[in-house]
Amino acid sequence: MADLAVRVAGIPLRNPFLLASGIWGESGDSLAGAWSAGAGGVITKSIGSDPRPGYPNPTIETYERWGLLNAMGLPNPGIAEYPGEIAIARKAGATIIGSVFAGDAAEFARLAQRMEGTGVAAIELNLSCPHAEGFGTEVGSDPDEVEAIVRAVRQQVTVPIIAKITPNTSDPAALAAAAEHGGAAAVSAINTLRALAIDVELRRPVLSHGLGGLSGSAIKPVGLACVWQIYEAVSIPVIGVGGIMSGRDALEYVMAGARAVEVGTAIAFDGVGVFDRLTRELSELLDRIGIARLEEAVGAAHPKG
Template structure:
């Protein structure tokens, strides 16, 4: 799947991702009102990865229906990502996404740089639980909780999500980070703090998926630093059922979906795995 926030604003860009072989697209996170996001610089590319603090720019849910409906009419599987500042806001947004034809909603409980939303309301099991329960009570399509790695235990949040009825958890959002310009003697991003993504965070994502698999029985969607078929295989071995690709798309283009899938197929053939189920969670089994 395409991860939220990358090429996820227009129907045309998500259609391209679908045509390139992604099984589903996750929209960028949509809120109740139009949001301009932060002032530039909002993205900074470093050798360690990509640092961003976009501030959740989006057109608002009322203007987003057309995008989802167009994709659905083209037979694209759409996962509607939403963010809000209270359980009732999340429920309202989820209802709209369901009406537009999204296949599932992904609750952004994990954006590390937005104020009053994202991980600010998704960092405790209680908060995760109240949002998931409210959304589950409001819609019939599956509810996925996207969790933050910026806590002592992401698995603890996943347990709260599962106990509140979540159908899947998505691990992980970006890792809270900062870049400082020595020349300018100040943080590079206008917001100061941002979220790190890309290769550098794969070990963090794998650890979160691994720990969550030991505690939860609902499916886990792995995301963070996937560029190759082997990266995807590692997430599946840690316990993921599916995976999303974000930063690699901005670096390698949409063809990364095709290359990751064909590399994963080759890997499985070479290693004698008949299907993903045989590989899922295998890193947990000790002989």
């Protein structure tokens, strides 16, 4: 059996499949559930300084099997309420990464410090939500701002920082390099792609917010291209995310340069049972093509020398 254990930014993972932020991961019980279903680690819903209700419905639209369009509006209970949820997931033994979003470097630093206090193994900075005014892509599209945010957080926390990069930019590799300069221990890519659906009968966008973010199989080639470019631009580990529905999809990301992957929409479609299937599929595939350790495959599709 191939060895799927990997180390990302100093964090040992029993397998490379992390629960992606925002899907299944708000409550401590759901984080613990993903862990006991076999996730290599779990990432919390992005948490902000204050509670936010999110946008009114409709906030999510399904496109058959190839994707989801969502504009949830970063609903979350706020950092003051959240430590109890992390405590539940920690009790279950889960490796937890705390995701946070904020409007500027100072707020990110304060929030990250509070998140670190909950006992998470690492912090993922949401620099990439495409549909929340004042957050996400709006603060994560300029390399100088990304570097300043990561540096400010670095000065406040000792756990590894993972910068989650947006695909809604002409140069994701420049954003990743900026995060590395600021002190990030890893980068994850990608968040959702800005997207729109129109209801022609109602003559208006399907989602209440109008613009949303596309996830799922439809965005896998975009995620792969971002990971490929980022891998060539940075020396910190890359975590791939976007449309991973099978063990084969995960291995494509690994060969493009990812050391680990995050899984979102596949769970929305099929539940947390996917972790078991993904791990099995990846292991069988590695055995079949003669790779003994997943780590050997990282970046394997890049030209050598």
